[in-house]
Each structure stands twice: as structure tokens, then as C-alpha cells.
Amino acid sequence: MSISDVDHVVPYPAEAVARYRADGLWQGRSLSDSLVDACLAHGPRIALVTPEVRWTYSDLAAQVDSFAAGIETATDLMPGDRIMFQMGNTAETVVAYLGSLRAGLVPVCTLAQHGAREVGLLAGHVGARALLTQGDFGGGRLLEVARGLVADGSIETAIVARTEPFDGAVGYDQIQSAGRGVVPSTVTPTLTDVAVFQLSGGTTGLPKVAPRLHEEYVYNSRAWAQALGWTSDTVVLYPLPLMHNAGIALALQPVLLSGASIVLAPGADIDGMLDLIAAERPTSLPLVPPAVAIRLLDHPRTSSADLTSITQFVVGGQKLPGEVAHRLRDELNMPLRQMFGMAEGMFYLTPPDASDDIVLDTVGAPISPLDEARVVDPLTGKDVPAGELGELWMRGPYTIRGYYRAPEHNAAAFSDDGFYRSGDLGRRHHIDGVDYFSVDGRIKDVINRGVEKIHAEEVEELILRNLDVESAAVVSMPDPVLGERACAFLVMRKGAEPFTVASLGEHLASHGLAKYKFPERVEIRDSLPLSNVGKLSRKDLRDEVSRLLEAESVSHSHADA
Incomplete structure (x- = not known):
């Protein structure tokens, strides 16, 4: 490994780990093994649809194996090395993400919008050796970012997808060719190692990076799928950036773990989304944050579009004004559910068929029975009564206990007993015996x-x-x-x-x-x-x-x- 995780990851306490495993939430399987098991279990079902491919689980597994095996021969990357992603919503992104996990690499999720400064800072912080980039994205802008990072020594290896690689880089197709028909080596990571790095909130001089560990990240995705009741009949349309915690933990991983299908839109263009809804008849549409949902409201084609296939319309990620919530439910006539979540872990979700005071005015309740959610006076650290404003604190089986290599951040963002101090202001609403939560602002700058x-x-x-x-x-x-x-x-x-x-x-x-x-x-x-x-x-x-x-x-x- 480039940097020892043992020295830089805040672990879950042993007693918490024992409880999560005893209750069957953590199941002693790595993230990659869990996803491979899903592909084997659902072989002939449709797994992934993009404008260019329609793959079954077996098709996807073959592509993933080729990438994992090809990495071994076409590069000098080794299990434990970090590989950064700066990719759009493509089949290559899905294959490379799953293939990197299969090869024991640690994906580092960045966004296509990031510039050389952000990517360079993040690479140095996590000790990344490689960068996977999409050559045809943004008129070649990402290619230039990759070229510059290799030239200045920030990255050793660049892997270029969807166009010819520049001198010194490795082509995605080259990796696939090298691994085709080859069985990838078996990699067994330590379950307390980092599986994926997710960026929290952007970068400063000291990036805040959420280290997602194997068992907890599997459970995060499985719990989300269970909360929504996803099955092999579910078809999820996802138009937002995939290489983001929302895309990975709200869409790709829970889809695969439940044997469902994901329709990956190239972007959040409303015309393109409506065309995919007409062609693929998705049943679930998560739009986190709600900006795309608001644009959908006001688009001239929406009123005449057939949206009846969508039985779950999940909107959230930030405070949703009451007027907007009413419009989304009443004008789009899709079953609205609000959610709130973060790269650090905990997800909240409103239940199906909830009353207006829940679905329109809250982001719901935590999705796991072992999630611990509090609303706290940030000055005293004491819980405030239901209905009063305070800071949202959280702890549980998929909420991290600290940022990666960030003791200064951790001292401010986590309590001594492991609660994540979110910086979000909210209220606890006790309705019919259940605690629901609203998000009403922030105390952070x-x-x-x-x-x-x-x-x-x-x-x-x-x-x-x-x-x-x-x-x-x-x-x-x-x-x-x-x-x-x-x-x-x-x-x-x-x-x-x-x-x-x-x-x-x-x-x-x-x-x-x-x-x-x-x-x-x-x-x-x-x-x-x-x-x-x-x-x-x-x-x-x-x-x-x-x-x-x-x-x-x-x-x-x-x-x-």
C-alpha cells in the first residue's frame, strides 16, 4: 500500500463491530466479493443499460474480470494502490470501478468538474498512484488535467478511456485486451481496510476524505435497497454523476446487490431523461439533489410525458422548500419520497404512503435499526427536545468514525464517543411513535x-x-x-x-x-x-x-x- 491505512483510518470500536456482525448487518464479506456474488446470482438478468450497451449481469462480470486481469499485466499497479476516477456516466466507468475493486485497488471518487488543483491535492492526500480519465469528456478537458498531473509527478499512471491515450498513458482498451479470457488473481483484502475513498464536500488545503470500509459500505448499499424494497424487477434511472457517494451508494451498488437494473443516463438533460423514461420504463428515479427535479417540473415536455412507470420518486440531499415539495408531488404525480444523506454515511428516508407532515416537511428517519440520530445543542452537546432546532449528530453501522489522515478535522467533526457532528441544523419530529428529522440550515461556513x-x-x-x-x-x-x-x-x-x-x-x-x-x-x-x-x-x-x-x-x- 502507498500509505498504511492502519495509521490513518479511525476504526469502529470492537464492541460496535461485534454487535453489527452479531445482528447480521456486517456479513464478513469484502465489497468486491459481495458484488461478484450478486453478478453470479443474477447472471441472465439485465444489469446495466447505457446509450451504447445493454448488458446482463454475466456480460458485466466478464467485462469486470477482463479489466481486473488486465490491470495486472498492462500496468504495475498492485493490490492496495489507490486509483482516482475522473469519469462521466459511461459503461467504462462502471467496469473500471468494479474491476478496480476486483483487482484489490482502492477507487478514489472525484468529479468530472474538478480541476487539476483539486485532483492534485486529493492524489497527494490519499497517496494515489493512478488516474482513470475519460478522454472524450468536455472537449478533452479531462485529458489535459491527466496529462498535466503525470507531467508534474502528481500521478504515476494515467489510464485513458474512450479515446487514444497520450504518450506515456495506458489505454482502457489495452487493459481490456490484455485481460480478456484471463482469470484475475484472487485478492482478499482485510475487511477493516479502506474499500473506497469518497470526497466530502470539496477540497481545501487539507481535504476531507471519507474512508468507506468494506463491510460498512456493503451494508450501506444493502440497507438502502432494502429500505426502498428493490428487487430484480426494479429498474433505476440514474442521470446524476455516478462517481459520487450518491451515485455509488444510492444507485450502482444497491442495484447490483438486489439484482435490479440500472439505466445510466449520460447526464441530467431533461429531454434525454424523458426519452429514457419512455424507452426503458424505470420504476425508481432518485434525484439527489433536487435541482434536476425542479427543472423537470418546468420543462415543456413533462406535462405530456408518461411517468406512470415510476413508483418511487426520491428527492433530497438538501433542504427542500415546502412549496417545491408540494409541486413535485402534485404536479409530477409521482410517489414522492424525501431523503437526506452524506458521504460520511447515514441516510434518512421518508416511508412510502407517508402523511403530508412527514413526506413534505421532513427527510424521514434513518434507514438502519442500529442508526443513532440525535439533535444536539452544539454548545453543550446535550440533546434538545423534539421540535427544537439543534445540530444533527449521527453514529451507526455505516457512518464513518473519522476522516482519512485528518486529525484536525476529526477533533471538530466527531464527538469523543464517535458521533459525527454534521454541521447541519435540524429538528426531531416525534410522529406516531417514530422520530423523523428535518434539515433546516447549517452552522458551517x-x-x-x-x-x-x-x-x-x-x-x-x-x-x-x-x-x-x-x-x-x-x-x-x-x-x-x-x-x-x-x-x-x-x-x-x-x-x-x-x-x-x-x-x-x-x-x-x-x-x-x-x-x-x-x-x-x-x-x-x-x-x-x-x-x-x-x-x-x-x-x-x-x-x-x-x-x-x-x-x-x-x-x-x-x-x-
Whole structure:
């Protein structure tokens, strides 16, 4: 292994492990073995549908075995090595993810939106040796990221899918050819080793990486499938980024573990989604976060589309305004269920046929009987009564006990007895003898732009590299579709040309920042507000931009009238 997991992963306590195994939640099988077992059990059933393939479980297993065997001969990667993924929603992504697990490699999930800076930081943090990239994504942008990371030594091996590899890289097709017809070596990882690395909320100078271990990640996916009642008759349409905890733990893995089928859409284009619904008749549609669901509401084709095959419409990942929840249920006429989850682990889900006060006003209850969910006064660490606002704390059989190589983060984000302090504000609602939870804000200085979290300090640091900027503060501003977007308040040095949204974006792009982190509003000020203890008052800035947006909305309404 490049870096010893023993030194950098916070383990589950022995007594918790014993209980999870005694109750049958953890079953003593690695993630790869569990997924291989599923392929063997459901051989002739359809496993994966993309615009280019329609594979049975047997077809998929053959592709996975070829990749796993090919890795051994076409590269010098060894079991335990970390392999980063920067791929879109393709069959190659699925094969390479499962094949990497089969070969004993540890997938590191990044997003296609990430730039060289984010990928490089993450590679260094987890000790990654390889990067799998999609050559035809974004006009070749990902290929250039990979080329640069190899050139500067951040990555030793680049594997290029869906186009010819650059000099020094290895082709995905080359790996498949080398492994075709060859039985991959048997790899038996230690069950307390990391199976998959998931990125939590973005990267700063010290990335927050969730190390998902074998038994708990299997159980996470199995529990989700059980909570939704997925069977071999289930067809899941998934249009959001696959290489994300939502895509892996809410879609791909639970589909395979339950013998269901996944229809993998290339993207979240509404026309494309509606075409796939008409052609494939999916039964389950998870849209996490709800931005795509909101676009679906307003699309001109939706009202005439036949959505009757969908018996589960799962929306969540962030606070869903009550008005939007009502519209999603009533206008789309699909059985709405809300959920809330995170890369750190715990998932909440509303039950089927729930009353309005549950399905419209909460994100449901935890999906495992051994999940422990609390609402706590963040100052005292004591539970608050039902209905009162507090911080959501959680612990359980698939919630991590600490971030990878991050003692500073862990000291702030985990209690002494292992509860994850989410930073989300919420309430516990005791309804008919069951505790349901709502999410009502955050106490962290993090901008929740759809499913992606933007750390303000990272963006501010890069803004301040421009010497024309005296001070900078990046805060959230409300957005009806994404939940929040970023607004930058800047104080420019005397005589400097003020930044615009466009020029600030050019500056951030020059430093390799992912585009989704760019502020989408810029406000120039003579000074920034301070709190009564002399610190920057982000609350005052958030309130100010909210007032500006509200005034602009009123002005536009009057103009339209």
C-alpha cells in the first residue's frame, strides 16, 4: 500500500463491530466479493443499460474480470494502490470501478468538474498512484488535467478511456485486451481496510476524505435497497454523476446487490431523461439533489410525458422548500419520497404512503435499526427536545468514525464517543411513535450548491492571490433551484479595476479551480462587516445579499407588471 491505512483510518470500536456482525448487518464479506456474488446470482438478468450497451449481469462480470486481469499485466499497479476516477456516466466507468475493486485497488471518487488543483491535492492526500480519465469528456478537458498531473509527478499512471491515450498513458482498451479470457488473481483484502475513498464536500488545503470500509459500505448499499424494497424487477434511472457517494451508494451498488437494473443516463438533460423514461420504463428515479427535479417540473415536455412507470420518486440531499415539495408531488404525480444523506454515511428516508407532515416537511428517519440520530445543542452537546432546532449528530453501522489522515478535522467533526457532528441544523419530529428529522440550515461556513459543497476559505484564498484584492469573503446566497450559490464580497486596493463575475472567474480558472466553485455574484465594498469580537461577520453578508436579491425580485415583478 502507498500509505498504511492502519495509521490513518479511525476504526469502529470492537464492541460496535461485534454487535453489527452479531445482528447480521456486517456479513464478513469484502465489497468486491459481495458484488461478484450478486453478478453470479443474477447472471441472465439485465444489469446495466447505457446509450451504447445493454448488458446482463454475466456480460458485466466478464467485462469486470477482463479489466481486473488486465490491470495486472498492462500496468504495475498492485493490490492496495489507490486509483482516482475522473469519469462521466459511461459503461467504462462502471467496469473500471468494479474491476478496480476486483483487482484489490482502492477507487478514489472525484468529479468530472474538478480541476487539476483539486485532483492534485486529493492524489497527494490519499497517496494515489493512478488516474482513470475519460478522454472524450468536455472537449478533452479531462485529458489535459491527466496529462498535466503525470507531467508534474502528481500521478504515476494515467489510464485513458474512450479515446487514444497520450504518450506515456495506458489505454482502457489495452487493459481490456490484455485481460480478456484471463482469470484475475484472487485478492482478499482485510475487511477493516479502506474499500473506497469518497470526497466530502470539496477540497481545501487539507481535504476531507471519507474512508468507506468494506463491510460498512456493503451494508450501506444493502440497507438502502432494502429500505426502498428493490428487487430484480426494479429498474433505476440514474442521470446524476455516478462517481459520487450518491451515485455509488444510492444507485450502482444497491442495484447490483438486489439484482435490479440500472439505466445510466449520460447526464441530467431533461429531454434525454424523458426519452429514457419512455424507452426503458424505470420504476425508481432518485434525484439527489433536487435541482434536476425542479427543472423537470418546468420543462415543456413533462406535462405530456408518461411517468406512470415510476413508483418511487426520491428527492433530497438538501433542504427542500415546502412549496417545491408540494409541486413535485402534485404536479409530477409521482410517489414522492424525501431523503437526506452524506458521504460520511447515514441516510434518512421518508416511508412510502407517508402523511403530508412527514413526506413534505421532513427527510424521514434513518434507514438502519442500529442508526443513532440525535439533535444536539452544539454548545453543550446535550440533546434538545423534539421540535427544537439543534445540530444533527449521527453514529451507526455505516457512518464513518473519522476522516482519512485528518486529525484536525476529526477533533471538530466527531464527538469523543464517535458521533459525527454534521454541521447541519435540524429538528426531531416525534410522529406516531417514530422520530423523523428535518434539515433546516447549517452552522458551517460551507455553500451547498446543489449536491456539491463549496468551502468559502478555499475560494477566498485563491481570490486573495490577486494583489488588487485587499480582502474577500465568499458567502452563500439563496437560489430557488440549487438551494444556494456563491457570492463574493470584495474590497479592492485603491485604484484597482474592480472584479466582475467574468474577470473573477478567469482569475480562479487560472489557478485550476473547478468552475462550479466560481462565485456567481460579485459585490464590491469599501469594507467588510465585523462581529462584536472583531471577526468577519458572514451572517451580515448573507443577510445583505439576501436583501439585495429580494429587492431585485420585487423590482423585476414591478417592471413585468
